[in-house]
Amino acid sequence: MSAMQLLKEAREDERTAIAVLLILDELARSDGDFDRREASTIASCLAAYGLEEARLRELMEAVEATRTGHADLVGLSRVLKTRLPAQSMRNDVARALWQLVLADGTLTPMEDRLVNSITMLIGVTYKQVAEIKAEFGQRS
Numbered sequence: 020m021s022a023m024q025l026l027k028e029a030r031e032d033e034r035t036a037i038a039v040l041l042i043l044d045e046l047a048r049s050d051g052d053f054d055r056r057e058a059s060t061i062a063s064c065l066a067a068y069g070l071e072e073a074r075l076r077e078l079m080e081a082v083e084a085t086r087t088g089h090a091d092l093v094g095l096s097r098v099l100k101t102r103l104p105a106q107s108m109r110n111d112v113a114r115a116l117w118q119l120v121l122a123d124g125t126l127t128p129m130e131d132r133l134v135n136s137i138t139m140l141i142g143v144t145y146k147q148v149a150e151i152k153a154e155f156g157q158r159s
Contacts (some may be wrong), residue, residue: 021085022041022082022085022086022090022091022095023091023094023095024085025037025041025081025082025085026038026041026095026098033068033070033074033078034098034102035068035099035102035103036065036068036069036070036078037078037082038095038098038099038102039064039065039068039099039112039115040061040065040078040079040082041082041090041095042090042092042095042096042099042112042116042137043061043064043065043115043116043119044061044079044082044083044086044090045089045090045092045095046116046119046120046130046133046134046137047060047061047119048086049129049130049133050123050127050129050130052123054123056122056123057119057122057123058079059122060118060119060122061079061119062075062079063118064115064118064119067111092136092137092140093140096137096140096141097140099112099141100140100141100142103141106142106143106147109141109142109143110143110147110151112138112141112143113134113138113141113143113147113148113151114151114154116134116137116138117134117151117152117154117155117157118155120133120134121155121157126157134148135148138151
């Protein structure tokens with residue numbers, strides 16, 4: 020089963036959380052070093068979507084099992100842009116992305132580019148990205 024198939028087969032009330040989870044998982048693994056800090060950060064970021072801890076673990080395991088390469092970030096971004104009509108909701112996803120890439124204390128140029136690409140795809144402006152990034156003590 021692919022990640023997008025997992026998303027399509029999910030319960031309606033979990034689809035937004037799963038799309039966020041898929042993007043965060045892809046981002047966390049982009050530097051080749053997925054660790055418990057990143058897993059914990061993902062869980063923390065997804066708490067806002069009302070998933071119970073057991074269900075979140077189940078979904079994270081399902082995402083791990085569906086990994087067959089790189090996730091369709093463009094497709095997932097479209098899903099989020101549609102499912103998150105309020106700008107503040109998309110800004111919250113951008114915050115989660117920054118929180119995740121900074122969880123290990125190092126921001127690689129590739130992570131920086133990937134976060135900027137995803138945030139633009141979900142409809143967060145460059146100015147908003149810069150402001151969110153500054154919240155984490157990072158300069159644009």
